[in-house]
Amino acid sequence: MSSDATMTEAPAPMRRIKLSDQIAEDLCRRIARERLGPGDRLPNEAALMRHYGCAKGTIREALKSLEVQGLVTMQSGPNGGPEIRPISVEAAARQLRRFLHFQELDFAQVYALRRSLEVQLGLGVVGRLTPQDFARLEANIAECEAANAEGRRGIGRIVEVDFHDILCDASDNPLLAFMCRFLNSLLRDLVEFRSESLTEHEAFGAHNLASHRALVCAFRAEDADAVRGEMHAHMCCAEHFMQRLDAKFRTDLLSARTPGARAAE
Amino acid sequence: MSSDATMTEAPAPMRRIKLSDQIAEDLCRRIARERLGPGDRLPNEAALMRHYGCAKGTIREALKSLEVQGLVTMQSGPNGGPEIRPISVEAAARQLRRFLHFQELDFAQVYALRRSLEVQLGLGVVGRLTPQDFARLEANIAECEAANAEGRRGIGRIVEVDFHDILCDASDNPLLAFMCRFLNSLLRDLVEFRSESLTEHEAFGAHNLASHRALVCAFRAEDADAVRGEMHAHMCCAEHFMQRLDAKFRTDLLSARTPGARAAE
DNA sequence: CTAGATTTGTTCGTATGTATC
DNA sequence: TGATACATACGAACAAATCTA
DSSP, rough: OOOOSSSSSOOOOOOOOOOOHHHHEEEEEEEEHTHHHHHHBOOOHHHHHHHOOHHHHHHHHHHHHHTTTTTTEEEEEETTTEEESSSOHHHHHHHHHHHHHHHHOHHHHHHHHHHHHHHHHHHHHTTOHHHHHHHHHHHHHHHHHHHHHOOHHHHHHHHHHHHHHHHHHSSSHHHHHHHHHHHHHHHHHHHHHSSSSOTTTTHHHHHHHHHHHHHHHHEEEEEEHHHHHOOOHHHHHHHHHHHHHHHHHHHHHHHSTTTTTTOOO | OOOSSSOOOSSSSOOOOOOOHHHHHHHHHHHHHHTTOOOOBBBOOOHHHHHTTOOHHHHHHHHHHHHTTTSEEEEOSOOOOEEEEEEHHHHHHHHHHHHHHTSSSHHHHHHHHHHHHHHHHHHHHHTOEEEEEHHHHHHHHHHHHHHHHHOOOOHHHHHHHHHHHHHHHOOOOHHHHHHHHHHHHHHHHHHHTOOOOOOOOHHHHHHHHHHHHHHHHHHTTOOOHHHHHHHHHHHHHHHHHHOOOOHHHHHHHHSSTTOOOOOOO
């Protein structure tokens, strides 16, 4: 602990802001101010060195910061340099995932959210689906059927989640769409290591297909109440299955390993 | 010649992964594998240079990456070096915010989420609130009362949001808590530039206080149904007010500026 | 297809600021 | 106060990637 009795405990040690961080901040603002879009280029390292009057390493650290934040990618060669990237959805998802990696999260908690959000999502896209969207949804259903018929259970589970990603694409609420997509990606990962044999797989796959078909039907009829009801039932069913899958996974793990062994990673 | 005629030319340009990125990845894994927690230190630059057999600049870029991701902070002086940071909630929130900055988002969309999530949050903390939590909630209510009485409307709106942050602290669902906290921070920002004079401010402040008091009551009684009902009504009321605030803000903007002028910031 | 030009990626050496003892 | 250990920053070089003639 520090020992300063007289001075008001300065919570902000007022550490000098690193030059590279200042430059990174300034570059961020310039990107926003000059309305730079995907494909545009920032000045190259040499030009930035002259502009800011600093050394190469400093510029590189600043650009590294922007790169990690998903704002630019570096490219070598003539006409190379820092190029502005489209948008950093994945960077945001990656950070959120990194945060959750240190928290303990189970299916019940994921579905507590998913139950609400997917219903909202479904209601939001009623009347907004284009013929292309319907085509994608039905192509996904067909793919699910094939996967189930061939007994590829794990694949079936993964493809089923894509159905909901398509709905996210059609949503006009970017925040809701982001969160639903994020939950979907979580499910894909959580299911990956648990897709071993399970007797309920066939029944679950069939039930999902029926739900998805009913949803498409309700979307076509633009029947908001039907969408709400179907989606809610769909989520509850899925949660129930996932919980059993998780329970089986845990007991399998318990019987296969001595207590105290660490989980697979 | 015949560099690779038989080998399938990788369609992915397969850009060599930068050394600094490889090292950053490896350091990430080491942090996870060795279960390094807040306060622990990574080896200093010199040691890392020896370990990876590379130069200072490369190590510094790798560490910069970890720093931006919120995993470490750099410290000078003896016993300095890269120190592991608690957890990067704010890094995740920052990235998500950066993503949403480029999307268009209005109050209706925020509240479409908040309506569902805050109810979930309230239900989740029923029976989990400690005496300390209750004390904080009531201190917040008192602070709101004071702010309203003194006519500090903007402050009142901000403090009211803190009430919901306290509920997030008490939740056992980290994902739900993160999202609610994020929505709260969005609201704080959205309200900041719109808290000009509005006749409904007093009525809204009073209504919020009543809702918060009723919520604390329901939490004390551990009455889940009452929590659900109160929170839902609270959210709907808040949404209604925010929409009017937003509408007034937009008309003010329209009358004050010629069409085509860009919005602030 | 090779050769050269351009730009990032990486290295080494050195100097300065900063915090601890 | 000075000495020490560390991050921060500078500058000059070379290596690798990539576009163009």
